[in-house]
Amino acid sequence: MPELPEVEALAHHLREHAIYRPIARIDVASMSAVKTFDPPVSGLHGRVVTGAARYGKFLSVEFGDRPDEPLHLITHLSRAGWLRWHDSAAATPPKPGRGPLALRVHLDTVGGPGFDLTEQGTQKRLAVYLVPDPQQVPGIARLGPDALALTRDEFASLLTGRTERLKTLIVEQQVIAGIGNAYSDEILHTARLSPYATAGRLTAEQVDGLYAAMRSVLTDAVERSVGQGAAELKGEKRSGLRVHARAGLPCPVCGDTVREVSFASKSFQYCPGCQTGGKPLADRRLSRLVR
Template sequence: MPELPEVEALRSFLTDRLVGRRVERVVPVAFHVLKTYEPPLSAAEGRTVTGVTRHGKFLDVALDGGTEAETGSGAEAGSGAGSGADAGADGLHLVVHLARAGWLRWRDALPTAAPRPGGRGALALRVGLDSPAGGGFDLTEQGTQKRLAVWCVRDPAEVPGVARLGPDPLDSALTPEAFAALLREDRRQVKGVLRDQGVLAGIGNAYSDEILHAARLSPFRLAARLDEDEVAALHAAMVDTLRDAVERSRGLAAGELKAEKKTGLRVHGRTGQPCPVCGDTVREVSFADSSLQYCPRCQTGGRPLADRRMSRLLR
């Protein structure tokens, strides 16, 4: 799943290629991806991109007001999406969440044939830009769980997932003190707290593993029971891990981001491999639809965490 660093890199990538360009066509191929019907997706056609921003794991492509004929006399005002992505009074926003298996594929030249659902590319939606430069991008989604989602709205806050987001982990306003206040009353395991988008926007399964490894904390520790030093270490590990990942991804093309993410991970997805810090074997705890990875020596005092899947096998 693309997380904060990859979505931030996609935001930068699209900013360079979209801002100032006019959207010629938006074609939904897999209709389950479209989560809104008013305004219609066709209302985005003929508008110029004014900015691209990120809300947690959501991408937000802001479009201008278009012509009076395109927006209609009864169009409502939108509030915009923050710095660099203000759509203006009658503008629109195409908000995208790539979910677990979605991705964005940039095309310098789009195929002339009409897009068809299914097939190897698992094409979900296509956005074509004005000529003579042409080009555009496809949204694709692999696998059987179809969760990729697109909203066409006048204000990104109309998207429920955006409206409930907590602070961005890289926002300078999220000081160590503000971070400590978020954890103080939360009695859940710290792994789940880091992944909760209503607490912190943009951290998923992979980077929560990386942050906890850097902070030398067990993923099963209760957030409310972390002491002052542990909270400070967790905040520093979160900021450093995410900033490093953003820097590694900076300037990369969309097609290179997945490989960069994988090579930069130290414990996530590396079950059975040696920890790059201490050399102990990276272990895994599996759940119904996901898993976490950790280093026992670095994070749990050398004790393996209980894995229900393994416990069943050992009975």
């Protein structure tokens, strides 16, 4: 799933390539992806892209060319969605329901430059909204403070009294916006904290370490990602990961074997040597959790 660094990089890419270009046409290939109907996406025809922004893990393409009628084309890419930039595209409208294409935006002229919103797999969760105000998107209205906008004291306040496990809490978008499964694994590894540590029981020193890890992991990932072409971002993300999706490989810090805990529809990875005092956490599919 694209997280804060990748969505920030996609917004940057659009600011560099789409600004001041008019919409020639929008092709909708998946009606289920479009979650709003008034105004219709066809209402963007002739509108000019004036910006691109990120709200947590939401990507917004902004149309402020008519100050009295601002519009925002907002996308949540979900688990398997992606934005693909193209310098040219087929002028023939795509057939609905065929392939991964959900929505195509033609800029300048039909068949010219623009971008596609695509989604692989059978679980179609990509969502597109066209709204005058981003706060009209339910997921944005519920977002907590952005992970890179929090001060240390604000971060500590969010943890105070919380009984959730760290892994659960820091991916909760209503608490902290922008962090997903991959970067939460990396943050906890960098902070040398167990995924199952209780958020509200951290010492002041551990809070400092977790905050510093969150800042460094996300900032470093943004710096690596911004400026990359949209097609290179997935590979760039994978190359920077130390424990996530590396189960069975040696930890690059201590050399211990990276382990995995799996659930029905997701999993996470961690290093016992760095995070749990050498004690493995049992895979819940196979046995009871070792506390």
